[in-house]
Amino acid sequence: xxxxxxxxxxxxxxxxxxxxxxxxxFEDFLKSAAKEMKLQNWQNLYKAAHTIKPSVTMxxxxxxxxxxxxxxxxxxxxxxxDTVEELLQNCENLYKSVQEEFHVLLKKWK
Numbered sequence: 001x002x003x004x005x006x007x008x009x010x011x012x013x014x015x016x017x018x019x020x021x022x023x024x025x026f027e028d029f030l031k032s033a034a035k036e037m038k039l040q041n042w043q044n045l046y047k048a049a050h051t052i053k054p055s056v057t058m059x060x061x062x063x064x065x066x067x068x069x070x071x072x073x074x075x076x077x078x079x080x081x082d083t084v085e086e087l088l089q090n091c092e093n094l095y096k097s098v099q100e101e102f103h104v105l106l107k108k109w110k
Contacts, residue, residue: 002060003058003059003060004018004019004059012109013109015105015109016106016109016110019102019105019106020106022055022059022102023099023102025052025055026052026055026056026095029048029049029051029052030088030091030092030095032044032045032048033045033048033049033071033088033091034088036048037084037085037088040081042074042075042076042078042081043075045071045075045084046071046072046075046076049068049071049072049075050072052068053065053068053069053072056068059098061094061098063094064090064091064094064095064098067087067090067091067094068091070083070087071084071087071088071091074087
């Protein structure tokens with residue numbers, strides 16, 4: 001979490017705000033992505049993935065970056081769409097893991 005340390009100068013209250021914002025934004029992304037996938041609205045799903053990508057990168061969630069990039073590529077080109085649901089599921093699973101770590105940090109810093 002080098003990003004958090006660099007951006008907050010070690011201020012735990014700012015870290016809490018940033019983590020809570022990320023979690024809210026990511027949960028919104030998952031809801032939106034699931035909806036757009038069901039509607040097969042690939043351009044809106046692309047926009048949702050494009051919006052969350054910088055946050056994933058900033059928080060250093062490296063394992064998720066290829067899944068987000070693949071979502072972007074598939075939705076932008078509207079090709080290989082049969083893997084979109086699996087990519088979203090992988091993102092959600094990784095988020096659950098990260099979310100647990102974030103909850104531990106939030107408890108520590110609050």
